[in-house]
Amino acid sequence: MKIETGRLVITEFDRSMAESVHKNSLxxxxxxxxxDEVFETVEDAAETIDFLMGVYTHGGGPLVYPVLLKNGACIGYVQAIPLEDGAWEIGYHIGGNYTKHGYATEAIRAFLPVIMAQLGIEEITGICLAENKASVKVMERCGFAKQYEGPGPYQGQQREICRFVFTATPRS
Incomplete structure (x- = not known):
């Protein structure tokens, strides 16, 4: 996969990104x-990158793609996560040194049509903690509609969450 926007490149992981992934996760x-997406060491990040690279060819996990600035700096990731019921969930993270520049919104807007076409799906879910105001704003800016706000499962605990859904515009 390779998606380019005005400022970003969304591509596939390689091991050279391990240090950036480690630093962005902290x-x-x-x-x-x-x-659960914090990598305390570069080695932990490299192991996860190895796993994710295997998913590109063999399946069996989330489809996670690094988000790079045009200068090659790895600033975060976007992902599509398979759910038990056959649905998919969007996920993303932009490292703290790169937030408040609209990169998450830009990346998600570019990623959605490509990943949804690749997966053959018409809708994708987004779930975040209700207190994560930045993530709520990203989903709203990207055209997700809020379906639910209240208690729900998150990272193995009951927390206050927001659940969103994005529906692809049907092609005529």
């Missing part, structure tokens, strides 16, 4: 909102 928001 920011306070990542620890707070998605603690």
């Amino acid at each position: 920011d306070a928001d990542n620890r707070r909102f998605v603690p």
Whole structure:
């Protein structure tokens, strides 16, 4: 996969990105909102990258793609996660040093049509903690409609969540 926007490139992982993935994962928001995606060492990040690269060819997990600036700096990721009921969930993270520049919105807007076509799906879910105001704004800006706000499962615990859905515009 290779998607280009005005400022970003969404592509496939390679091991050279392990240090950036490690550093981006350590920011306070990542620890707070998605603690299972924190990589305490470069080696932990490299192991995960190896797994994710295998998913590109063999399946069996989330489809995760790094988000790069045009200069090659790895600033985060976008992902499509298979759910048990056959549906898919969107996920994303932009490292703390790169937030508040609209990169998440730009990446998701570019990623959605490509990944949904690749998966052959017409809708995709987005779930975040209700207190994660930045993530709520990204989903709203990308055309997701809020379906639910209240208690729900998140990272193995009952938390206050927001559940969104994005529906592809039917082609005529």
